[in-house]
Amino acid sequence: MAGGVQEGQEKAAKLINDLQEISVIEIAVVVIATWATIYFVRLASPFLARRGPNQARLYFLAAVPIIRLVLLIVATLWIVPIIFNITFQNFLVIAGAASVAIGFAFKDYVTSIIAGVVAIFERPYRPGDWVEIAGDYGEVESVGMRAIRLVTAQDNVVTVPHMRIWDQNISNSNDGSRTLMCVAHFWLEPGHDAGAVQEALRDVALTSGYLEYDKPVLVMLAETPTGTHYQLKAYPFDLRDQFAFISDLTVRGKIAIARAGAVQVRAPVAGRAED
Amino acid sequence: MTDPAPSGDPRAGAPDDEAPRRFQPLGDYDWPALPAEDTVARWWDRVRDAFRDEDPDAPFVADAALDRFAGDRLDRIAPPPACGPLLEDMTATLQDWLAQPNGGDTVRLIVMPPCEGAHILALWAGAQGLEVLNCPERGDAGHATLLSRSDHGPLVIPALETWFLRTADGLAGVRALLDAVSRTDRRCVIGCNSWAWRYLCKAADAQAFLPKGLTFQAFDGARLQGWFRELTSSGEAAGARFRVSSSGTDLFGAAENGSADYFTRLAALSLGIPWVAWRMWRNAMRTRPDPEVEDKAETAEPGRRTIWLTRPDTFAMPPNAGEMTLLTLQSLLIHGALSPEDLARTLPGGATRASVPALLKAQMLVLSGTDLRCNPAAYPAIRTALSDAGFNMDEL
Numbered sequence: 001m002a003g004g005v006q007e008g009q010e011k012a013a014k015l016i017n018d019l020q021e022i023s024v025i026e027i028a029v030v031v032i033a034t035w036a037t038i039y040f041v042r043l044a045s046p047f048l049a050r051r052g053p054n055q056a057r058l059y060f061l062a063a064v065p066i067i068r069l070v071l072l073i074v075a076t077l078w079i080v081p082i083i084f085n086i087t088f089q090n091f092l093v094i095a096g097a098a099s100v101a102i103g104f105a106f107k108d109y110v111t112s113i114i115a116g117v118v119a120i121f122e123r124p125y126r127p128g129d130w131v132e133i134a135g136d137y138g139e140v141e142s143v144g145m146r147a148i149r150l151v152t153a154q155d156n157v158v159t160v161p162h163m164r165i166w167d168q169n170i171s172n173s174n175d176g177s178r179t180l181m182c183v184a185h186f187w188l189e190p191g192h193d194a195g196a197v198q199e200a201l202r203d204v205a206l207t208s209g210y211l212e213y214d215k216p217v218l219v220m221l222a223e224t225p226t227g228t229h230y231q232l233k234a235y236p237f238d239l240r241d242q243f244a245f246i247s248d249l250t251v252r253g254k255i256a257i258a259r260a261g262a263v264q265v266r267a268p269v270a271g272r273a274e275d
Numbered sequence: 276m277t278d279p280a281p282s283g284d285p286r287a288g289a290p291d292d293e294a295p296r297r298f299q300p301l302g303d304y305d306w307p308a309l310p311a312e313d314t315v316a317r318w319w320d321r322v323r324d325a326f327r328d329e330d331p332d333a334p335f336v337a338d339a340a341l342d343r344f345a346g347d348r349l350d351r352i353a354p355p356p357a358c359g360p361l362l363e364d365m366t367a368t369l370q371d372w373l374a375q376p377n378g379g380d381t382v383r384l385i386v387m388p389p390c391e392g393a394h395i396l397a398l399w400a401g402a403q404g405l406e407v408l409n410c411p412e413r414g415d416a417g418h419a420t421l422l423s424r425s426d427h428g429p430l431v432i433p434a435l436e437t438w439f440l441r442t443a444d445g446l447a448g449v450r451a452l453l454d455a456v457s458r459t460d461r462r463c464v465i466g467c468n469s470w471a472w473r474y475l476c477k478a479a480d481a482q483a484f485l486p487k488g489l490t491f492q493a494f495d496g497a498r499l500q501g502w503f504r505e506l507t508s509s510g511e512a513a514g515a516r517f518r519v520s521s522s523g524t525d526l527f528g529a530a531e532n533g534s535a536d537y538f539t540r541l542a543a544l545s546l547g548i549p550w551v552a553w554r555m556w557r558n559a560m561r562t563r564p565d566p567e568v569e570d571k572a573e574t575a576e577p578g579r580r581t582i583w584l585t586r587p588d589t590f591a592m593p594p595n596a597g598e599m600t601l602l603t604l605q606s607l608l609i610h611g612a613l614s615p616e617d618l619a620r621t622l623p624g625g626a627t628r629a630s631v632p633a634l635l636k637a638q639m640l641v642l643s644g645t646d647l648r649c650n651p652a653a654y655p656a657i658r659t660a661l662s663d664a665g666f667n668m669d670e671l
Contacts, residue, residue, distance in 0.1 A: 255443070
């Protein structure tokens with residue numbers, strides 16, 4: 001029995017370096033420098049995104065999670081050999097212990113972290129993107145280690161763990177680009193000149209100050225039980241203008257529709273939710 | 276429509292900086308740049324100044340010791356029009372086409388940067404004795420009669436940007452005009468500012484009706500120097516010396532003393548646009564309150580007056596300028612000039628109440644009669660602000 005205990009202690013001694021050999025100061029310097037650099041990048045990136053050219057805004061924002069991942073990998077590879085005596089046997093011991101801890105206590109947390117790493121490469125969302133996850137639509141304000149923070153149009157902050165990417169659909173409206181499609185909806189009484197209304201609505205989009213010239217303007221229409229449904233689709237030059245753009249299209253679209261001799265229907269709104 | 280580009284080298288027939296230069300196809304504009312060493316020097320000066328208490332480069336003459344000229348005196352020193360040699364360039368570009376009989380290419384499109392105000396094409400048409408078709412009122416379509424007179428010689432439509440208003444019902448006039456131009460046998464020269472042209476290509480498919488545009492070659496430092504020397508060689512400025520207040524450099528002196536750098540810098544700051552450079556140059560002119568003191572102190576030739584040139588004015592967006600301010604500037608660039616009422620009609624929500632007074636105070640806008648327009652000297656700053664904010668830009 002005493003021999004077995006002694007053997008275990010020797011294994012432990014081989015697993016972790018002698019305390020005299022572990023440079024606590026070096027570890028502290030690496031940890032603090034990594035933390036400080038990540039903190040600086042998290043501050044500087046939004047600042048540069050706000051002050052810099054609009055064309056570079058999303059690149060500045062998207063750099064944060066990538067830089068953080070690289071820094072954490074470097075710091076880990078730096079610190080681990082200082083503490084542990086890395087051999088194949090010791091790796092198996094550490095991995096086994098870590099598996100038990102993760103399996104029982106931190107499963108969801110580690111799943112989210114791994115999903116966060118996957119998200120950096122698959123890029124279902126990046127800072128600055130407008131995404132919808134489980135009914136919440138908003139701008140990705142930050143991509144953290146475990147979760148992202150969305151800011152909705154109502155200025156609510158929604159925290160969504162990365163692990164949602166395993167089992168939820170992520171709807172990304174701009175996917176890294178500077179613009180996204182905006183849609184203004186109109187329902188009209190069927191008895192009208194559809195061609196005239198279509199032209200009028202197209203001109204509404206073409207004369208908006210928010211319009212992105214390099215993207216198309218489309219007017220789609222379909223007959224529905226509640227009237228003729230028009231969708232005016234266009235892109236603003238800056239995705240942050242999407243709500244102002246839709247409002248502008250809607251306000252001027254109503255005037256254009258009236259000028260074209262058409263009438264908007266007054267059916268219950270609930271009946272159109274499925275359109 | 277066939278290829279409207281003039282044949283051969285655009286610099287053909289231009290052996291020196293005084294000779295006319297033919298216009299070049301749209302897209303070939305060579306934006307003048309600051310000299311690299313100038314950019315590095317400016318950064319170095321900033322770093323050095325941060326660590327020094329005293330002013331290391333005391334100006335030759337302090338700006339505070341100089342007075343601005345009144346507007347009418349500036350007109351006598353550097354008289355308008357601000358387009359300078361462009362009229363000759365335009366003649367050199369179009370004379371072969373004008374001499375052709377009817378039946379060839381019917382349309383020439385001239386696209387130039389905004390803020391020129393004087394409608395250079397109308398001035399040129401007047402000098403050539405050509406008939407001009409101006410838009411009587413924005414959105415009006417009263418042009419069919421003139422366009423149908425194919426036996427009357429070329430017709431000049433100097434400013435396409437005045438033919439529309441960016442509202443849902445404001446494009447009909449320009450669309451009808453483009454359609455009529457595409458069907459007429461009468462030869463036409465059409466002018467349009469670069470912001471309006473970019474917009475009309477989107478909103479009215481203008482590129483489908485008109486040929487590829489032509490634009491002037493950017494004015495470099497040597498050309499600006501030659502033009503300004505000629506401009507000031509007569510009239511009230513004749514015999515005066517033009518000196519840079521910071522260094523004392525005589526801009527038109529015989530010796531090579533840095534004057535070329537001054538004009539290279541001015542060409543870069545003005546984006547190579549002559550009327551912007553002309554405005555910047557005029558705005559920088561100063562005089563001593565007491566010319567006698569100046570004669571004794573700074574010139575070896577008593578009686579010869581000196582006109583000092585300070586750094587070009589810098590323009591900054593108004594404090595707390597939001598997107599509505601930028602949308603206001605964009606709309607004015609597209610339309611050239613607008614009344615406050617028409618400007619409000621082109622903006623989301625019609626809101627101009629706060630932005631226009633702030634822009635007037637910042638001198639980014641000027642009043643032209645009752646109309647608002649962008650200040651030509653502020654155009655480079657406006658263009659940079661709109662580009663940084665991601666707006667659709669013009670193309671030259």
